[in-house]
Amino acid sequence: MLRTHTCGELRIDNASQETVLCGWVQRVRNKGSVLWVDLRDKYGITQLIFEEGETEKSLFEKATKLGREFVIKATGTVVERHSKNDKIPTGDIEIKVTDLEVLNASKTPPFTIENETDGGEDLRMKYRYLDLRRNTVREKLQLRHRMMQQTRAFLDQADFMEVETPVLIKSTPEGARDFIVPSRMNEGQFYALPQSPQTFKQLLMVSGFDKYFQLVKCFRDEDLRADRQPEFTQIDCEMSFVEREDVLGTFEGLVKHLFKSVKGIDIEQIDRMSYADAMRLYGSDKPDTRFDMQFVELNDVAQGKGFNVFDSAELVLGIKAEGCAEYTRKQLDALTDFVRKPQVGAKGLVYVKCNADGSYKSSVDKFYSQEDLAEWATKCNAKPGDLLLVLSGDIDHTRKAMNELRLHMGSELGLRDKNIYKVLWVLDFPLLEWDEDTERYHAMHHPFTSPLAEDFDKLESAPGGVRANAYDMVINGVEVGGGSIRIHDRGLQQQMFKLLGFSDEEAKAQFGFLMDAFEYGAPPHGGIAFGFDRLCSLFGGSDSIRDYIAFPKNNAGRDVMIDSPSAVSNEQLDELAIALKK
Incomplete structure (x- = not known):
């Protein structure tokens, strides 16, 4: 490598040692006869010193021409600082530079690359690659990385297998609006980007995979706000031969593991509450119980x-x-x-x-x-x-x-302390909700959710009173995950589609592959999906998930850095047989 050390690792014990550092110039302080440069990389900041009379004249002059965010390679000796800085780990030492190489010059950045920056959100999103150099932003992505690794470690130890599912799938009418992808080779036909891998993970259970998980990208073309993005990441999981209690116990374990391994917090108790009690006592299906x-x-x-x-x-x-x-x-x-x-x-x-x-x-x-x-x-x-x-x-x-x-x-009253975490399961949601506009029932979760066994007899006589074998996890008033025990019987799934207003033909066209699979020995199964971006923001004490995504979209669903979405050429449209309205 070009360097022998990072800018965050040298200490007083390294005094007199020769070193080579590489990084970005954070700031230059020129006092005439002495010049200091703060050199920054991912790991920290180390001070470089150039002194008239001791530093070679051409080297000193070269150092005076350095600007903010220049990428440099500095060779020198570790020495003890006369004026120590107890605010940084390397504050007891500095590097007496003997050689300096400018690896790349930099224009003056549009905002300061510091924790407290002078850049507004729109400007920082336009130059996101610069914003990512700031410690406060990088620490959020490091938190995301740790949570990702600890999630995989826990689920791997619990015998879950990570399986990738398709990104180009079929559009379905239930749920949020799909992102549609035209097919060049199948003129007039379209893929959809997945809102979740729901049917595929159920098919994996039919395939005998038993325990599946995936850290998966999902897509929803819906109105945006601080805790929504058009593309987001889920911890997606499914298990075979389980009842609700098995799923709740497993994923209580995951959440406790994440709190302990990432934040050093022991979650002693995870309470449970019915949907009916949550609405009666708090007026919300995601109550803040802090x-x-x-x-x-x-x-x-x-x-x-x-x-x-x-x-x-x-x-x-x-x-x-x-x-x-x-x-x-x-x-x-x-x-x-x-x-x-x-x-x-x-x-x-x-x-x-x-x-x-x-x-x-x-x-x-x-x-x-x-x-x-x-x-x-x-x-x-x-x-x-x-x-x-x-x-x-x-x-x-x-x-x-x-x-x-x-x-x-x-x-x-200061009762919503971000350093206190209350985790709650909300259970027994209504299976269906009536829509006045369409005059039909919609699935409160999704059409593959099983009713509670004790409510089966109400499916025909009183469908609005049927409770779902479903569960949401809520932390501090934020829904972070939800799932259910699934329907695994073709007849019950057909009955569910009828309640949702599907004709037999529509159900077969949209979900025939799943109902066919249920006729080949589908095991009882259930699962859950956690909103990973939302979970990260909660662990980090932020209100916005954008802080925990490397390259997020803005509230209009745009990436202002690369200017996307954007128009495509007429030739591409012709290849896809798409004509734009004039």
Whole structure:
């Protein structure tokens, strides 16, 4: 190699040693008779020193011409620094340079390559190859690397086999919108990029592979936000001859292993909650359980007192904010403004202050006596000094709005600490959800999810009440993975397709290969897929998955660095028999 050491490994024990370093110039400090250069590589920073009278004149002059991000090779001797820097591991030494070679000059970069940069996100994404030189970005990708290696190590030890599945597959009508790829050799026909390897991993179970996994790229052509990208990575897994408990136990083990090996954290307990309880107590199928503030239904104590807003509501819902009775009018008005935001959608907010002297002060004193408000406090298990916040309306809308208010209060009160991790399984989701626009059922997860055995008899009579043998893993209010026990019987799979509005012909055209496979000895099987990018961002304490992807797309689905997507030539379009609309 061109170098003998990296810029992060030399210490005082290396004093008097000859060394050759290669890297990028972080900064140059020229004091006239002495010139220092901070040389950076992936491993750290080492200071180079050039001194008039001691450094050869031509070498000193050469050093004065160095600029930021020049790539250089420096040969010299390790010496002890007079003014040490305790902020970097190499801060006790510097290199007295005897030879300098410029391997490549650099234009002045458009932003500073430092942890605290002056570059905005759009600029940094345009020059992502420069942004990746920054320690803060590289550390995120190093975290991703460690998680990838530890995932493979755990699953390999558990006898899972990594199998690659096709990237060019068939478009199916269920799920999100597909990315479509035209076929030149089959004019007028198209591949789709996989939203997941779902059917292929099930076919691997039919093939007898028993335990499969893959760190796989998936694609969805959907609206984007901080935790979505058009292409993303899954930890995709499937197991044969298992029941739900086997899958949950295996992947509790994986998550505990990742926390321990990557972050040094022991996850002692992984709780479980039904979908029905999650919606009733938190208004969300991915509740943040780092803090309490569970919903309390107040219909029986709040209705029938002449307050029409509550009397006409399907649901009156309260939460308790501990120690917040001293909130000012300004703070309470701010909470009211918050719940009235379009994304929350409540019409107003009722509050009750549980005063230190045992009395109550509310925004509805006109309708409720002290005894009435005391009943509210008792139901909410509130004590003097607490604040009750109450919303009302139809059931779904009120739960959704209260979920937003609860999370807002959790953030305001510092209860959503990113250094605390609460892991939760949410179980027993509805198998189907009714779509008013299309007037038919859709699969809440996907059409290959098995119903719970005890709900089989409801498939014909009450399909909306059937629960799925499905499970999601939630960490700190973020869904990081989901899966189910699959259907492995052709007859049940056909029945499922009928419930989803498929004719026999449509089901055969789209999924005939899978139903045919079920007739050749398909074992009971189930699995799970984790959103790997999302898992990485959670471990790293970030809100955006883009930070953990080397070359991400922006919110418009564009790669601004390579300017993609882009137009293609008319010749390419002609080869594909595609005519663009004019």
